[in-house]
Amino acid sequence: MKLRKVTAAAATALVLSLTATACGGDGDSDSADTGSGSGGGDKITIGVKIDQPGIGQKTADGTYEGFDIDVATYVAKELGYEAGDIEWKEAKSADRETMLDRGDVDFIAASYSITDERDQKVDFAGPYLLAHQDLLIRADDNITKGEDLNGKKLCSVTGSTSAQNVKDEIAPQAQLQEYGGYSECLTGLENKVVDALTTDDSILAGYAAQEQFKGKFKLAGLKLSNENYGIGVKEGSDLKAKINTALEKMVEDGSWEESVKKNFGPANYKYEPAPKIGQIVE
Amino acid sequence: MFDFLEGYDLLGAFWVTVQLTVYSAIGSLIWGTLLAAMRVSPVPLMRGFGTAYVNVVRNIPLTVIIIFTSLGLYQTLSITLGAEDITTINFRLAVLGLIAYTSAFVCEAVRSGINTVPVGQAEAARAIGLSFTQVLGLIVLPQAFRSVVGPLANVLIALTKNTTVAAAIGVAEAAYLMKEMIENEAELLLISAVFAFGFVCLTLPTGLILGWVSKKVAVKR
Numbered sequence: 001m002k003l004r005k006v007t008a009a010a011a012t013a014l015v016l017s018l019t020a021t022a023c024g025g026d027g028d029s030d031s032a033d034t035g036s037g038s039g040g041g042d043k044i045t046i047g048v049k050i051d052q053p054g055i056g057q058k059t060a061d062g063t064y065e066g067f068d069i070d071v072a073t074y075v076a077k078e079l080g081y082e083a084g085d086i087e088w089k090e091a092k093s094a095d096r097e098t099m100l101d102r103g104d105v106d107f108i109a110a111s112y113s114i115t116d117e118r119d120q121k122v123d124f125a126g127p128y129l130l131a132h133q134d135l136l137i138r139a140d141d142n143i144t145k146g147e148d149l150n151g152k153k154l155c156s157v158t159g160s161t162s163a164q165n166v167k168d169e170i171a172p173q174a175q176l177q178e179y180g181g182y183s184e185c186l187t188g189l190e191n192k193v194v195d196a197l198t199t200d201d202s203i204l205a206g207y208a209a210q211e212q213f214k215g216k217f218k219l220a221g222l223k224l225s226n227e228n229y230g231i232g233v234k235e236g237s238d239l240k241a242k243i244n245t246a247l248e249k250m251v252e253d254g255s256w257e258e259s260v261k262k263n264f265g266p267a268n269y270k271y272e273p274a275p276k277i278g279q280i281v282e
Numbered sequence: 283m284f285d286f287l288e289g290y291d292l293l294g295a296f297w298v299t300v301q302l303t304v305y306s307a308i309g310s311l312i313w314g315t316l317l318a319a320m321r322v323s324p325v326p327l328m329r330g331f332g333t334a335y336v337n338v339v340r341n342i343p344l345t346v347i348i349i350f351t352s353l354g355l356y357q358t359l360s361i362t363l364g365a366e367d368i369t370t371i372n373f374r375l376a377v378l379g380l381i382a383y384t385s386a387f388v389c390e391a392v393r394s395g396i397n398t399v400p401v402g403q404a405e406a407a408r409a410i411g412l413s414f415t416q417v418l419g420l421i422v423l424p425q426a427f428r429s430v431v432g433p434l435a436n437v438l439i440a441l442t443k444n445t446t447v448a449a450a451i452g453v454a455e456a457a458y459l460m461k462e463m464i465e466n467e468a469e470l471l472l473i474s475a476v477f478a479f480g481f482v483c484l485t486l487p488t489g490l491i492l493g494w495v496s497k498k499v500a501v502k503r
Binding site for chain 1: 368372460461464
């Protein structure tokens with residue numbers, strides 16, 4: 001009997017102490033969440049790609065670089081956040097709408113093309129870059145128009161709009177190899193098993209500019225589609241207007257041009273001039 | 283609410299899933315049984331090979347195996363499995379990878395079935411002059427299979443779901459179409475729910491039917 005009482009007491013004490021610690025933990029994370037989630041605190045959370053060289057990439061030492069990162073940093077600064085106050089978060093293509101909807105991030109700059117379907121779910125600031133679907137080919141190869149692709153072997157990422165464009169419109173006779181990521185395609189391109197890699201030219205330029213591929217690949221420059229990159233914000237958010245102002249300023253003071261040159265320059269990428277805010281090229 | 287489904291060949295995609303499952307199931311049942319036979323065979327070399335195969339292959343993630351069939355076998359070693367166009371090559375490579383992976387689990391299920399057959403039966407069979415192949419084929423395996431229908435049903439259900447990995451090398455099955463739809467429609471939750479429901483439709487009957495069969499044919503000892 002005595003033993004049971006002692007055990008019960010010990011158990012109660014244990015449970016109490018556990019609850020106490022749990023509460024403490026909860027409180028901490030709560031305050032952190034409100035700080036980053038609402039944007040009203042001293043931190044801002046931005047969704048970016050972490051695996052697209054030139055656009056948004058997390059480097060080995062944990063820093064982020066790329067054109068989207070530069071744009072996001074500039075916009076954040078205009079909104080009143082220093083570079084150190086930014087919390088980066090990976091925004092996978094499929095998760096972007098959900099992340100904004102749930103308020104996981106304040107805005108998303110992750111090679112996010114403005115389309116009608118997406119526009120119904122979220123709001124877009126921008127566009128801040130006009131990209132085109134293009135081909136990355138071996139430096140000694142030549143493909144001058146879309147129809148040349150019929151009968152060739154093409155590589156892209158599973159389910160991507162670029163892959164669908166090829167199948168449906170550009171070259172239905174082309175053989176399409178699809179992988180989970182672009183890096184698998186590069187192996188095939190190097191081994192001459194596939195003839196071209198297709199996606200947005202901005203992304204391709206980033207890959208071609210990588211140290212290990214310099215001089216091996218080039219962009220075909222076909223302009224197969226128009227992709228208007230916008231910054232996604234939650235539907236109805238007042239951030240949209242502020243981000244637009246920031247983007248306009250970035251183009252005006254020359255930081256936009258400088259960043260494009262820095263990130264895409266080495267691949268000989270002929271980029272479009274900065275788009276006007278709200279002007280979407282169909 | 284479901285108008286986003288228009289223009290997509292949902293049934294076609296699930297049909298590819300079914301085809302992948304059926305071909306891989308047949309292949310891995312054959313190869314898995316052979317492996318199990320090796321593991322109980324009197325030849326040390328075959329026993330060693332069987333053990334090594336099962337322990338290596340079942341510990342490699344399926345994604346790695348599938349990607350290897352494409353990047354390693356096809357792109358580097360130019361093995362096309364007798365097909366001409368990329369779609370067929372990828373389909374066959376995916377089946378090959380799924381067979382290689384699943385047969386390790388089939389082997390272990392069958393071997394556990396073999397263990398349920400009393401040793402006396404094999405000894406009696408040998409005593410009347412049957413060879414190893416005859417003992418296994420006529421006496422042991424028929425009883426072993428009857429006791430492992432349940433575990434094999436689990437392997438089959440796992441295989442059905444594992445076919446989604448084939449999307450990694452561009453086989454146009456259900457998971458592939460799901461990625462495409464999510465990219466276009468921005469309806470993550472609804473689309474996932476539709477595909478989850480599709481897989482439940484495929485696997486639930488398998489489980490129920492084979493569960494019933496398993497009860498029906500089990501050897502009562």
